[in-house]
Amino acid sequence: MAEHNDGPERLSTDELVNLIDEIAAGRGSTLVPEREPADDPYWPSADYSPKPSLEEIRAQIRREQEAVDSRLRSGQDVFFITASGIRRVHKPDCDHVRHTVDRSESWDLVLQNYDTLRPADLGMVYRMPHVLTRPEVEALNSYVTCQACVPALDHQRKKFSFPVQSMLALSFGQHHVGRAVFTEDGEELGALVSHQRIVAAEGIRSITRTTEQTLEGDGTEKYVVAPKDAV
Numbered sequence: 001m002a003e004h005n006d007g008p009e010r011l012s013t014d015e016l017v018n019l020i021d022e023i024a025a026g027r028g029s030t031l032v033p034e035r036e037p038a039d040d041p042y043w044p045s046a047d048y049s050p051k052p053s054l055e056e057i058r059a060q061i062r063r064e065q066e067a068v069d070s071r072l073r074s075g076q077d078v079f080f081i082t083a084s085g086i087r088r089v090h091k092p093d094c095d096h097v098r099h100t101v102d103r104s105e106s107w108d109l110v111l112q113n114y115d116t117l118r119p120a121d122l123g124m125v126y127r128m129p130h131v132l133t134r135p136e137v138e139a140l141n142s143y144v145t146c147q148a149c150v151p152a153l154d155h156q157r158k159k160f161s162f163p164v165q166s167m168l169a170l171s172f173g174q175h176h177v178g179r180a181v182f183t184e185d186g187e188e189l190g191a192l193v194s195h196q197r198i199v200a201a202e203g204i205r206s207i208t209r210t211t212e213q214t215l216e217g218d219g220t221e222k223y224v225v226a227p228k229d230a231v
């Protein structure tokens with residue numbers, strides 16, 4: 001499997017619990033009998049729903065694949081953005097998105113290791129990609145196009161233009177994590193992973209980590225953070 005960013009493309013703990021619930025919600029079909037929590041050393045029944053069966057996981061993969069395929073079949077041009085924290089736009093057949101477009105591949109590690117599956121292993125699943133039509137892509141406040149598949153869009157690098165104020169790196173808080181961060185010039189820097197403030201003899205060191213890079217400063221550096229609900 002190709003290497004990909006291990007950050008936000010993988011699921012968070014909350015999303016894991018939701019995913020397990022979602023798989024369980026796919027039960028109820030008479031084909032899949034309701035199961036009691038089994039005594040499984042890998043799957044603590046006290047904390048989670050009963051371990052999904054392989055059939056239930058395959059059903060979840062089919063639901064996800066159908067959601068992606070229905071967009072592909074829509075007859076409109078569609079473009080893909082993975083959940084990596086940066087809005088890089090790809091054509092559907094680009095090698096850089098195949099691991100999220102092909103849902104079996106996204107779930108590969110879970111399928112391969114089903115017998116010893118632990119709840120946290122579902123975090124190895126790649127998130128669903130964003131599938132956008134051309135007007136939806138062009139309506140984004142910022143995006144960059146993939147240099148490998150080179151989708152024909154209006155911009156190669158559309159600069160960020162939300163009417164919002166920049167803020168000091170030192171003001172980053174937990175609620176900014178996961179949101180896209182930009183320079184004051186509109187250059188996208190990836191999604192915020194963490195911000196650390198270290199008081200050293202020579203002054204304050206401010207370390208901002210995004211999914212794309214680590215940025216250091218003295219705390220007076222400024223960034224622009226995308227609104228919470230931006231893609």
Ligand SMILES: [Zn+2]
Nearest residue numbers: 090094146149
């Ligand atoms: Zn691409």
